[in-house]
Amino acid sequence: MADLHDLVRAHEAWRLGEAINLQPSENVMSEPARALLASDLAHRYTLPDAFNPSGGLGNAYRGTRYTDAVEALGEDVARRVFSSAEASLKPLSGHLAGFLLLQAACRRGDRVMLVHAKHGGYDGYMPGYLPEYLGLEVDFLPFDEASWNVDPRAAADAILGRHPRLVLLGASFLLFPYNLRWLRGACDDVGAVLGYDASHVLGLIAGGQFQRPMVEGVDLLSASTHKSFPGPQGGIFLANRTDLFERAMRGILWRVEDNAHWNRIASTAQVLLEMDAFGAAYAKQVVANSKALARDLDKGGFPVKFAGLGYTESHQIHYDPERLQASFGLTPPAFADRLESQGLIVDAVGRIGTNEVTRMGATVDHMKSVAGLIVRAARGEDVRGEVREVRAGLKLAYVFPS
Numbered sequence: 001m002a003d004l005h006d007l008v009r010a011h012e013a014w015r016l017g018e019a020i021n022l023q024p025s026e027n028v029m030s031e032p033a034r035a036l037l038a039s040d041l042a043h044r045y046t047l048p049d050a051f052n053p054s055g056g057l058g059n060a061y062r063g064t065r066y067t068d069a070v071e072a073l074g075e076d077v078a079r080r081v082f083s084s085a086e087a088s089l090k091p092l093s094g095h096l097a098g099f100l101l102l103q104a105a106c107r108r109g110d111r112v113m114l115v116h117a118k119h120g121g122y123d124g125y126m127p128g129y130l131p132e133y134l135g136l137e138v139d140f141l142p143f144d145e146a147s148w149n150v151d152p153r154a155a156a157d158a159i160l161g162r163h164p165r166l167v168l169l170g171a172s173f174l175l176f177p178y179n180l181r182w183l184r185g186a187c188d189d190v191g192a193v194l195g196y197d198a199s200h201v202l203g204l205i206a207g208g209q210f211q212r213p214m215v216e217g218v219d220l221l222s223a224s225t226h227k228s229f230p231g232p233q234g235g236i237f238l239a240n241r242t243d244l245f246e247r248a249m250r251g252i253l254w255r256v257e258d259n260a261h262w263n264r265i266a267s268t269a270q271v272l273l274e275m276d277a278f279g280a281a282y283a284k285q286v287v288a289n290s291k292a293l294a295r296d297l298d299k300g301g302f303p304v305k306f307a308g309l310g311y312t313e314s315h316q317i318h319y320d321p322e323r324l325q326a327s328f329g330l331t332p333p334a335f336a337d338r339l340e341s342q343g344l345i346v347d348a349v350g351r352i353g354t355n356e357v358t359r360m361g362a363t364v365d366h367m368k369s370v371a372g373l374i375v376r377a378a379r380g381e382d383v384r385g386e387v388r389e390v391r392a393g394l395k396l397a398y399v400f401p402s
């Protein structure tokens, strides 16, 4: 049997030392954030009275005074960074934060309108998954494929016609901001809650890029904390409506989850502090790098989509699988395999992400090299040595001096 520690060491030598990660769903953490994941908080429980419907015990556990203070600190920074009235770091993942959002906004039998998976919407919100558990009816928001966005006018008409309880924006394939103010107006007309799944763009939002959902009219926001936001795997839940926030918090305990993971919350709080200090520079660079990488790939004959729209305003670039096949003779999985063999990690679903490489200090100049390496690797050239060279020149950025 392989040695467990050898396996993890080999993984880290490869993924942290040699490979360049361009998957938009992943990121890397600072050393302090990693250290907090391994702290004693990883072993502990806490259940403050305010969070315990039975009440009267103070805290159901003892030894919790610092744990509770860590959580309060994290929530405080989250409210500040996202300009949100309420914040919770308890959700264990983006998926569970989304579950909380749905159950806070809706009752069984209610209708939710959201982005279809064929337009990049999150698979977990498709009718057979979370909505089925919660007994929700699903309708899809009208979408304009040419601008890769929800069509705000058609969506407003659909909202007025269909009277959903919840309109939920956000997607896994996300390039351009939504017209939230327009949709807010339609939601107000029918008394609907406006929700936003920011799993992919949370790090951009933290830095004031892409859009500011909590300022542009969103009631509830759920997200992962490990995609463009460079934190540990986990979830976050934000709200501007205290009634719905309280309902979500009642929904967490003994329904969606029991204990939260306090080491992850401490680690997320550390990354929130980093984003509070450096998030603006990080997020701006992520978007600049996405645009630069897209432009350089396009120049190299790689089939990047949406050139006429400036390619992207997010951490993602999308490419056209049919043109990839025509120009390079590769399907997206074959393209991902070929790149992985060269130390360039992309996912197999047609996206390229600049979030992790930006966190690793990459600039627009690095993007020129990376674009060239992607194109040459896709053509079958051996670029392993050059990939390692570029990787060796990167160093984690947007962190406090040690």
Ligand SMILES: Cc1ncc(COP(=O)(O)O)c(C=O)c1O
Binding pocket: 025, 093, 094, 095, 096, 098, 121, 122, 124, 170, 171, 172, 197, 199, 200, 223, 224, 225, 234, 235
């Ligand atoms: C839009 C969106 N929401 C939710 C999730 C689920 O996030 P997590 O993996 O943190 O549970 C994803 C995951 O890819 C996603 O893309």
